Amino acid sequence: MADRVPASILIGGDISAAVFVELLHIIAFEGLSPEWGGEPFDPGNRVVGEPLALFDESCAWGKIDNLEAFCVEHGLPFVRWSGSYPGEWSPERLIFRGSGTVDSYMVDESDRVLIDRRLLSDLGTIAAAMAYFDAAEFAVPPLVVEGDPPPVPAESAAASGEAGHG
Template identity: 65%
Template sequence: MADRVPVSITIGGHADQSTFAELAALIAMEGLSTEWDGPSFEPGHRTIGEAVSLHAHEVAWGRVEALESFCAEKGLPFVRWSGSYPGEWSAERIVFRGAGTIDSYMVDESDRVMIDRYLVNERGSIAAVLAYFDAAAFVVPPLVVEGDPPPVDAAAVEEACHG
């Protein structure tokens, strides 16, 4: 039996309708929900104009590999947090910015980035250490699906209403 831990993943970027349909099917296959202990994901659970934040408590090895591979292949940025399994692995944050490498960061159970003496020495300066923290703090953009209504500019709406 697989070791199981909680996982959360946030996905964004731009997708056409067929890519979103595939994405939704993979999310459901992984047993993820938009809320902890919520129903399995369905396309209607997505909030237009926001990234999709998904969760599950009992994920084998804390990995959603098929979903992550799909996102990387389609250029959909994501951030995943997985809890630790005592005696086996530490909690981690995985960051994919939509292109390039998929980076792993050691975090605690509250998803706070941790750094050890080895990484401090490897980075070599406070500026480089702070850049490491900044890179780990990547904010996933909204998931925009072809055919979504255009985003509303809140400042323009406010100006129009109170002119």
């Protein structure tokens, strides 16, 4: 039986409608939800103009292997967080920026990036440590599916009264 922990993933990038259908099949296979403890993801849950946020409260080994591999294969940037399993592994943040490597960052249960003594020594300077933290704060772009309406610039939305009020 697999050790299970909470995990979440944000996915962005540009994809065709056909690739989006493949993505939906993988999301269903993985049993992901648009919110913690929610119902299975439905395409109507996607918010156009935002990254796709998915959650699993009981993720095997804290990994979403099929979805992560799909994103890498299709160049879709993502950030995945998973919680720890005491005595087995620590919480982790994985980042894929759309190309290159998938980078792993040590985090706490609140997804705050951590640096241990060895890594700080390896980095060598405070500037290098700050660059490490900056790299770990990757902002996932919106998931744009072919055929989505064009984005409305923030200043246009504010001028037309469409922007939210806080």
